[in-house]
Amino acid sequence: MYNAAIVGCGVVGGRLAESFSEHPETTVWGVCDLVESKAESFAAEYDARAFTDYREMIRSDEVDVVYVGVPPTVHREVVTFALEHDRHTICEKPIAEDAAEGARMVALERETDRETAVNLPFRYTPGFVEMRERVEAGEIGAPKRVTLDFRFPQWPREWQDVAWLRSREQGGPIREVGTHFLFGVQELFGPIERVNATVSYSGPDAYEDSVVGYFEVDGVHGTIDLLCDHEQDEENSITVVGTESELTLVEWYRLLENREQDDEAVLNEDREQTTLTLVDEFVTAMDGGDAELVSFAEATRVQRVVDAVFDSAGGTVEIRADSRVE
DSSP: OEEEEEEOOSHHHHHHHHHHHHSTTEEEEEEEOSSHHHHHHHHHHHTOEEESOHHHHHHSTTOOEEEEOSOGGGHHHHHHHHHHTTOEEEEESSSSSSHHHHHHHHHHHHHOOSOEEEEOGGGTOHHHHHHHHHHHTTTTOSEEEEEEEEEESSSSOTTOOOGGGGBTTTOSHIIIIIHHHHHHHHHHHSSOOEEEEEEEESSTTBOEEEEEEEEEETTEEEEEEEEESSSSOOEEEEEEEESSOEEEEETTTEEEESTTSTTOEEEEOOOOOHHHHHHHHHHHHHTTOOOOOOOHHHHHHHHHHHHHHHHHTTSEEEOOOOTTTO
Protein backbone atom coordinates (compact mmCIF):
# COMPACT_ATOMS: atom_id res chain seq x y z
CA MET A 1 0.00 0.00 0.00
CA TYR A 2 1.34 3.42 -1.01
CA ASN A 3 0.63 6.42 1.25
CA ALA A 4 -0.28 9.60 -0.64
CA ALA A 5 0.19 13.14 0.61
CA ILE A 6 -2.00 15.84 -0.98
CA VAL A 7 -0.55 19.37 -1.10
CA GLY A 8 -3.43 21.73 -1.87
CA CYS A 9 -7.02 20.96 -0.90
CA GLY A 10 -8.71 22.53 -3.91
CA VAL A 11 -11.19 21.05 -6.39
CA VAL A 12 -8.63 19.02 -8.36
CA GLY A 13 -6.85 18.03 -5.15
CA GLY A 14 -10.18 16.56 -4.10
CA ARG A 15 -10.39 14.54 -7.31
CA LEU A 16 -6.89 13.14 -6.79
CA ALA A 17 -7.65 12.36 -3.14
CA GLU A 18 -10.81 10.52 -4.17
CA SER A 19 -8.83 8.49 -6.70
CA PHE A 20 -6.04 7.66 -4.24
CA SER A 21 -8.75 6.58 -1.81
CA GLU A 22 -10.54 4.40 -4.39
CA HIS A 23 -7.44 2.67 -5.74
CA PRO A 24 -6.77 -0.67 -3.98
CA GLU A 25 -3.02 0.01 -3.66
CA THR A 26 -3.06 3.61 -2.41
CA THR A 27 -4.51 5.56 0.49
CA VAL A 28 -4.68 9.22 1.47
CA TRP A 29 -2.27 9.46 4.40
CA GLY A 30 -2.04 13.25 4.75
CA VAL A 31 -3.37 16.50 3.33
CA CYS A 32 -2.00 20.04 3.51
CA ASP A 33 -3.50 23.46 2.97
CA LEU A 34 -2.53 26.90 4.26
CA VAL A 35 -6.11 27.27 5.52
CA GLU A 36 -6.20 25.05 8.60
CA SER A 37 -9.97 24.56 8.64
CA LYS A 38 -9.87 23.47 4.99
CA ALA A 39 -7.11 20.94 5.64
CA GLU A 40 -8.91 19.58 8.69
CA SER A 41 -12.26 19.08 6.94
CA PHE A 42 -10.51 17.53 3.93
CA ALA A 43 -8.52 15.20 6.20
CA ALA A 44 -11.63 14.15 8.11
CA GLU A 45 -13.23 13.00 4.86
CA TYR A 46 -10.36 10.59 4.19
CA ASP A 47 -9.39 9.73 7.78
CA ALA A 48 -6.03 11.35 7.05
CA ARG A 49 -3.66 13.65 8.92
CA ALA A 50 -4.02 17.40 8.43
CA PHE A 51 -1.09 19.81 7.94
CA THR A 52 -0.59 23.49 7.15
CA ASP A 53 3.14 23.06 6.36
CA TYR A 54 3.86 20.80 3.39
CA ARG A 55 7.45 20.31 4.54
CA GLU A 56 6.36 18.76 7.81
CA MET A 57 4.03 16.39 5.94
CA ILE A 58 6.51 15.36 3.23
CA ARG A 59 9.30 14.75 5.74
CA SER A 60 7.33 11.89 7.29
CA ASP A 61 8.86 8.51 6.45
CA GLU A 62 5.32 7.20 5.94
CA VAL A 63 4.79 9.24 2.77
CA ASP A 64 5.40 7.42 -0.53
CA VAL A 65 3.85 9.73 -3.15
CA VAL A 66 3.12 13.46 -3.19
CA TYR A 67 0.47 15.20 -5.29
CA VAL A 68 1.28 18.90 -5.84
CA GLY A 69 -1.96 20.84 -6.34
CA VAL A 70 -0.89 24.35 -5.37
CA PRO A 71 -0.78 27.43 -7.69
CA PRO A 72 1.78 27.21 -10.53
CA THR A 73 4.32 29.65 -9.07
CA VAL A 74 4.84 27.26 -6.14
CA HIS A 75 5.10 24.04 -8.18
CA ARG A 76 8.88 23.91 -8.46
CA GLU A 77 9.39 24.67 -4.76
CA VAL A 78 7.13 21.85 -3.60
CA VAL A 79 8.24 19.36 -6.27
CA THR A 80 11.89 20.03 -5.42
CA PHE A 81 11.26 19.39 -1.73
CA ALA A 82 9.35 16.19 -2.48
CA LEU A 83 12.02 14.78 -4.79
CA GLU A 84 14.82 15.77 -2.40
CA HIS A 85 13.03 13.62 0.18
CA ASP A 86 12.76 10.70 -2.28
CA ARG A 87 9.00 10.91 -2.76
CA HIS A 88 7.33 9.90 -6.00
CA THR A 89 5.63 13.06 -7.29
CA ILE A 90 2.59 14.00 -9.38
CA CYS A 91 2.35 17.70 -10.31
CA GLU A 92 -0.78 19.51 -11.40
CA LYS A 93 -0.81 21.28 -14.75
CA PRO A 94 0.42 23.69 -15.96
CA ILE A 95 3.91 22.49 -15.10
CA ALA A 96 4.82 26.00 -13.85
CA GLU A 97 4.15 29.66 -14.53
CA ASP A 98 6.55 29.61 -17.49
CA ALA A 99 8.78 27.25 -19.48
CA ALA A 100 11.99 28.40 -17.80
CA GLU A 101 10.68 27.09 -14.49
CA GLY A 102 9.45 23.98 -16.30
CA ALA A 103 12.95 23.35 -17.66
CA ARG A 104 14.33 23.49 -14.13
CA MET A 105 11.77 20.87 -13.13
CA VAL A 106 12.79 18.70 -16.09
CA ALA A 107 16.35 18.83 -14.74
CA LEU A 108 15.04 17.60 -11.39
CA GLU A 109 13.14 14.83 -13.17
CA ARG A 110 16.30 13.66 -14.92
CA GLU A 111 18.31 13.62 -11.70
CA THR A 112 15.89 11.57 -9.62
CA ASP A 113 15.08 7.86 -9.60
CA ARG A 114 11.59 8.62 -8.26
CA GLU A 115 8.55 8.42 -10.54
CA THR A 116 7.15 11.75 -11.76
CA ALA A 117 4.10 12.78 -13.78
CA VAL A 118 1.90 15.75 -14.68
CA ASN A 119 -1.89 15.57 -14.51
CA LEU A 120 -2.88 16.11 -18.17
CA PRO A 121 -5.88 13.79 -18.52
CA PHE A 122 -6.32 13.82 -22.32
CA ARG A 123 -3.69 11.06 -22.25
CA TYR A 124 -6.48 8.87 -20.78
CA THR A 125 -9.78 10.45 -21.97
CA PRO A 126 -11.54 7.81 -24.13
CA GLY A 127 -12.98 10.32 -26.60
CA PHE A 128 -9.66 12.06 -27.13
CA VAL A 129 -7.75 8.78 -27.37
CA GLU A 130 -10.18 7.67 -30.09
CA MET A 131 -9.71 10.99 -31.90
CA ARG A 132 -5.94 10.49 -31.89
CA GLU A 133 -6.23 6.89 -33.10
CA ARG A 134 -8.64 7.82 -35.91
CA VAL A 135 -6.39 10.66 -37.09
CA GLU A 136 -3.32 8.38 -36.97
CA ALA A 137 -5.20 5.69 -38.94
CA GLY A 138 -6.09 8.17 -41.70
CA GLU A 139 -9.84 7.84 -41.14
CA ILE A 140 -10.46 11.57 -41.75
CA GLY A 141 -8.07 11.70 -44.69
CA ALA A 142 -5.12 14.08 -44.62
CA PRO A 143 -5.37 16.55 -41.68
CA LYS A 144 -5.76 20.10 -42.96
CA ARG A 145 -6.68 22.22 -39.93
CA VAL A 146 -6.94 21.98 -36.14
CA THR A 147 -9.03 24.53 -34.27
CA LEU A 148 -9.20 25.29 -30.55
CA ASP A 149 -12.30 27.20 -29.41
CA PHE A 150 -12.91 28.53 -25.90
CA ARG A 151 -15.81 30.58 -24.52
CA PHE A 152 -16.04 31.56 -20.86
CA PRO A 153 -19.04 33.68 -19.86
CA GLN A 154 -17.28 34.19 -16.52
CA TRP A 155 -13.63 33.86 -15.53
CA PRO A 156 -12.75 32.33 -13.22
CA ARG A 157 -15.67 29.99 -13.54
CA GLU A 158 -18.22 30.01 -10.71
CA TRP A 159 -16.74 26.92 -9.04
CA GLN A 160 -13.18 28.29 -9.18
CA ASP A 161 -13.18 30.65 -6.21
CA VAL A 162 -9.42 31.26 -6.02
CA ALA A 163 -7.81 34.66 -6.53
CA TRP A 164 -4.67 33.46 -8.36
CA LEU A 165 -6.72 32.31 -11.37
CA ARG A 166 -7.45 35.99 -12.06
CA SER A 167 -3.78 36.94 -12.20
CA ARG A 168 -1.76 37.47 -15.36
CA GLU A 169 1.34 35.97 -13.72
CA GLN A 170 0.02 32.42 -13.27
CA GLY A 171 -3.73 32.34 -13.94
CA GLY A 172 -6.04 32.92 -16.86
CA PRO A 173 -7.87 30.54 -19.19
CA ILE A 174 -4.97 29.76 -21.55
CA ARG A 175 -2.85 28.32 -18.74
CA GLU A 176 -5.74 26.72 -16.89
CA VAL A 177 -7.73 25.30 -19.82
CA GLY A 178 -5.73 25.94 -22.98
CA THR A 179 -2.86 23.85 -21.61
CA HIS A 180 -5.04 20.74 -21.89
CA PHE A 181 -5.91 21.40 -25.52
CA LEU A 182 -2.43 22.45 -26.59
CA PHE A 183 -1.26 19.18 -25.04
CA GLY A 184 -3.95 17.52 -27.16
CA VAL A 185 -2.47 19.10 -30.31
CA GLN A 186 0.94 17.80 -29.23
CA GLU A 187 -0.52 14.31 -28.76
CA LEU A 188 -2.03 14.44 -32.24
CA PHE A 189 0.78 15.96 -34.28
CA GLY A 190 3.90 16.51 -32.15
CA PRO A 191 5.44 19.73 -30.82
CA ILE A 192 3.97 23.00 -32.11
CA GLU A 193 6.54 24.85 -34.23
CA ARG A 194 5.39 28.48 -34.37
CA VAL A 195 2.72 30.74 -32.92
CA ASN A 196 1.26 34.12 -33.87
CA ALA A 197 -1.33 35.54 -31.48
CA THR A 198 -3.01 38.76 -30.40
CA VAL A 199 -3.98 38.87 -26.73
CA SER A 200 -6.01 41.41 -24.76
CA TYR A 201 -6.40 41.49 -21.00
CA SER A 202 -9.26 42.22 -18.64
CA GLY A 203 -7.17 44.70 -16.65
CA PRO A 204 -3.67 45.55 -15.40
CA ASP A 205 -1.96 42.37 -14.18
CA ALA A 206 -5.21 40.49 -14.83
CA TYR A 207 -6.13 37.46 -16.95
CA GLU A 208 -6.49 37.44 -20.73
CA ASP A 209 -10.08 37.92 -21.91
CA SER A 210 -9.46 37.53 -25.65
CA VAL A 211 -6.99 35.53 -27.72
CA VAL A 212 -7.00 35.21 -31.50
CA GLY A 213 -4.09 33.12 -32.66
CA TYR A 214 -2.54 30.92 -35.30
CA PHE A 215 -0.07 28.06 -34.98
CA GLU A 216 1.64 25.45 -37.14
CA VAL A 217 2.48 21.85 -36.32
CA ASP A 218 3.82 19.17 -38.67
CA GLY A 219 2.45 20.91 -41.75
CA VAL A 220 -1.01 21.42 -40.24
CA HIS A 221 -2.33 24.92 -39.63
CA GLY A 222 -4.17 25.63 -36.39
CA THR A 223 -6.19 28.42 -34.77
CA ILE A 224 -6.93 29.51 -31.21
CA ASP A 225 -10.11 31.52 -30.55
CA LEU A 226 -10.75 32.47 -26.91
CA LEU A 227 -13.23 34.91 -25.43
CA CYS A 228 -14.22 35.63 -21.81
CA ASP A 229 -16.89 37.68 -20.08
CA HIS A 230 -19.80 37.47 -22.52
CA GLU A 231 -23.30 36.01 -22.76
CA GLN A 232 -22.62 32.85 -24.79
CA ASP A 233 -22.56 29.37 -23.30
CA GLU A 234 -19.23 27.99 -22.14
CA GLU A 235 -17.34 25.95 -24.74
CA ASN A 236 -14.04 24.12 -24.84
CA SER A 237 -13.41 22.17 -28.03
CA ILE A 238 -10.76 20.81 -30.36
CA THR A 239 -11.59 20.05 -33.99
CA VAL A 240 -9.41 18.31 -36.57
CA VAL A 241 -10.54 18.86 -40.17
CA GLY A 242 -9.37 16.34 -42.72
CA THR A 243 -9.84 15.95 -46.45
CA GLU A 244 -12.63 13.40 -45.89
CA SER A 245 -14.29 14.31 -42.57
CA GLU A 246 -13.73 16.13 -39.29
CA LEU A 247 -13.63 15.16 -35.63
CA THR A 248 -14.52 17.38 -32.67
CA LEU A 249 -14.10 16.76 -28.95
CA VAL A 250 -16.61 18.79 -26.92
CA GLU A 251 -17.55 18.94 -23.23
CA TRP A 252 -14.11 17.45 -22.46
CA TYR A 253 -15.22 13.91 -23.39
CA ARG A 254 -17.76 13.69 -26.29
CA LEU A 255 -16.25 12.85 -29.67
CA LEU A 256 -18.32 13.92 -32.67
CA GLU A 257 -17.83 13.36 -36.38
CA ASN A 258 -18.90 16.18 -38.71
CA ARG A 259 -20.35 18.32 -35.93
CA GLU A 260 -23.48 20.34 -36.82
CA GLN A 261 -23.66 18.80 -40.28
CA ASP A 262 -26.43 16.57 -41.66
CA ASP A 263 -24.36 13.45 -41.06
CA GLU A 264 -23.20 14.34 -37.53
CA ALA A 265 -22.45 11.22 -35.47
CA VAL A 266 -21.50 10.66 -31.84
CA LEU A 267 -18.45 8.38 -31.86
CA ASN A 268 -17.62 8.25 -28.17
CA GLU A 269 -19.23 9.63 -25.02
CA ASP A 270 -17.59 7.43 -22.40
CA ARG A 271 -16.86 9.32 -19.21
CA GLU A 272 -14.01 7.90 -17.19
CA GLN A 273 -12.48 9.10 -13.93
CA THR A 274 -9.20 10.03 -15.57
CA THR A 275 -7.56 10.84 -12.24
CA LEU A 276 -8.14 7.22 -11.21
CA THR A 277 -6.49 6.09 -14.46
CA LEU A 278 -3.57 8.40 -13.66
CA VAL A 279 -3.22 6.90 -10.19
CA ASP A 280 -3.39 3.39 -11.62
CA GLU A 281 -0.68 4.16 -14.18
CA PHE A 282 1.42 5.81 -11.47
CA VAL A 283 1.12 2.73 -9.25
CA THR A 284 2.25 0.60 -12.20
CA ALA A 285 5.32 2.83 -12.52
CA MET A 286 6.08 2.70 -8.79
CA ASP A 287 5.80 -1.09 -8.99
CA GLY A 288 8.47 -1.05 -11.73
CA GLY A 289 6.16 -1.63 -14.70
CA ASP A 290 5.67 0.26 -17.97
CA ALA A 291 3.21 3.10 -17.51
CA GLU A 292 1.58 5.80 -19.64
CA LEU A 293 2.52 8.98 -17.77
CA VAL A 294 2.90 12.58 -18.97
CA SER A 295 6.48 13.60 -18.20
CA PHE A 296 7.70 16.97 -16.96
CA ALA A 297 9.43 17.34 -20.34
CA GLU A 298 6.18 16.82 -22.29
CA ALA A 299 4.37 19.32 -20.07
CA THR A 300 7.16 21.87 -20.47
CA ARG A 301 6.93 21.63 -24.27
CA VAL A 302 3.29 22.66 -23.90
CA GLN A 303 4.26 25.49 -21.56
CA ARG A 304 6.64 26.83 -24.21
CA VAL A 305 3.63 27.22 -26.52
CA VAL A 306 1.63 28.96 -23.78
CA ASP A 307 4.54 31.35 -23.26
CA ALA A 308 4.71 31.98 -27.01
CA VAL A 309 1.02 32.94 -27.10
CA PHE A 310 1.65 35.64 -24.49
CA ASP A 311 4.98 36.75 -26.01
CA SER A 312 3.75 37.00 -29.59
CA ALA A 313 2.08 40.46 -29.53
CA GLY A 314 0.90 39.81 -33.08
CA GLY A 315 4.29 38.65 -34.35
CA THR A 316 5.40 35.11 -35.16
CA VAL A 317 7.30 33.26 -32.43
CA GLU A 318 9.39 30.30 -33.58
CA ILE A 319 9.38 27.51 -30.97
CA ARG A 320 12.73 25.81 -31.34
CA ALA A 321 13.87 22.72 -29.49
CA ASP A 322 15.28 23.41 -26.02
CA SER A 323 18.16 21.17 -24.97
CA ARG A 324 17.05 21.57 -21.35
CA VAL A 325 13.74 19.94 -22.24
CA GLU A 326 14.16 17.73 -25.29
